[in-house]
Amino acid sequence: MTGLRRAALAEAATLLALFCVAMPLKYIAGASWAVSVAGSIHGLLFMVFVWFVVRSWAEGLINWLGAFRLFFGALVPLGGVINERWLRRQSAEAAAP
């Protein structure tokens, strides 16, 4: 679950960087390369995150519903942070006797 949580956080951070840093740079400062760079990095990390979701589902750590929740949560800004907190709660519940 640790890898999935880290991937969720990384995905959320790069999505925020894309919206809050790269897009203003493009539309205010005219630096279109910023979106290309941030978009590529975010795209790669989004794929890594989805891969972790599939692996965790196959491992039995999350069910179908959880996998859908994580996927759609990752599509909105700050959704990744909410996902990470949900995963942390799931881990704590699984570890509890």
Added chain:
Amino acid sequence: MIYTLSKAAHLVTLFVWIGGMVAVAVALRYPVLSFLKQLKTYDRVVTSPAMVAAWAFGIMLAVQGGWFPHSWLAAKIFLVLVLSGLHGVLAGRLRRAAAGTTDPEESGRLLLPIGLVLVALIVLLVTLKPLSRLDARCVDPAASNAAGARGSGTRRPRRGASVAGDNYFGQGQDAYARQ
């Protein structure tokens, strides 16, 4: 030169990734707990990073060669995503098996042949580029004629790569080799 190096790195990481997937699929078919534990570490340290690196180098190749508008690449990306999902399923089952909680019925006999068929389809797409003619037909003739005088069509790859038959892993030279 950068294009050629990216291509070499893409191929190397691809071989490592597919090799790791085959090893996991075979190991799940004939499970030995001590080997599964070692393979789990190998998958985490080598195979999975190789998959991510293969994605990254593939994106670099597509950007440098200007291949993104081509239909064959869209089809290839779809198949690569399915292959990545398959690796995710294999890795998840491996981790469960290494923890000793796998149902013996869940050997996933079809996962290996499905993966190999996917790899074969991906290689066929890259080498034959079967949808390139379709892409060429999508070019607006007027726009193509206007742009043709300047040496570039609306859906042609950048940096001297042509629509059909050459570059990437197909015949002919690399986009950068001509420069």
